[in-house]
Amino acid sequence: xxxxxxxxxxxxxxxxxxxxxxxxxxxxxxxxxxxxxxxxxxxxxxxxxxxxxxxxxxxxxxxxxxxxxxxxxxxxxxxxxxxxxxxxxxxxxxxxxxxxxxxxxxxxxxxxxxxxxxxxxxxxxxxxxxxxxxxxxxxxxxxxxxxxxxxxxxxxxxxxxxxxxxxxxxxxxxxxxxxxxxxxxxxxxxxxxxxxxxxxxxxxxxxxx
Numbered sequence: 001x002x003x004x005x006x007x008x009x010x011x012x013x014x015x016x017x018x019x020x021x022x023x024x025x026x027x028x029x030x031x032x033x034x035x036x037x038x039x040x041x042x043x044x045x046x047x048x049x050x051x052x053x054x055x056x057x058x059x060x061x062x063x064x065x066x067x068x069x070x071x072x073x074x075x076x077x078x079x080x081x082x083x084x085x086x087x088x089x090x091x092x093x094x095x096x097x098x099x100x101x102x103x104x105x106x107x108x109x110x111x112x113x114x115x116x117x118x119x120x121x122x123x124x125x126x127x128x129x130x131x132x133x134x135x136x137x138x139x140x141x142x143x144x145x146x147x148x149x150x151x152x153x154x155x156x157x158x159x160x161x162x163x164x165x166x167x168x169x170x171x172x173x174x175x176x177x178x179x180x181x182x183x184x185x186x187x188x189x190x191x192x193x194x195x196x197x198x199x200x201x202x203x204x205x206x207x208x209x
Contacts, residue, residue, distance in 0.1 A: 060118025073130035124154035
């Protein structure tokens with residue numbers, strides 16, 4: 001029943017967006033009283049949380065699968081980047097729920113954090129594993145130590161001077177995907193996969209991978 005509710009909610013998400021999601025509308029499509037749906041999801045926020053967790057886990061599955069049988073750091077980075085892009089293009093409304101505009105009045109609870117971290121941890125392992133063979137020659141970071149310490153938790157053993165460039169590259173990946181998905185390229189960029197791939201290769205060089 002939970003799966004059926006969330007499956008239908010995803011179709012409503014695609015049509016109405018997160019702000020327009022309605023438990024009553026989901027119940028109506030299922031031919032149920034809204035009180036029956038409330039047994040599984042007491043509020044709309046509970047349903048949104050379930051959709052967010054499902055989305056993060058689906059992206060995490062794709063990110064982890066992208067690393068199978070890959071050992072070269074640059075190859076792993078490229079595979080991860082394309083996994084994120086493919087997920088966004090295949091499931092745009094779920095990607096928008098995760099990385100688009102915040103839903104008015106919704107505050108994500110703590111139980112969304114672990115699923116959200118799965119893809120980031122894949123990236124952190126790529127950076128951490130690459131350190132012995134791909135040192136990055138950059139200046140020490142102009143950032144306070146507590147920030148670096150918190151960021152380093154996802155890439156253990158990585159020196160301070162690598163942490164901030166790694167965050168910059170991670171941000172650039174999602175920025176490139178969001179620009180494409182949300183129509184910022186317009187008609188200017190037409191060979192989008194090729195442009196994305198070359199951008200990810202440039203970031204690999206930036207990271208010393």
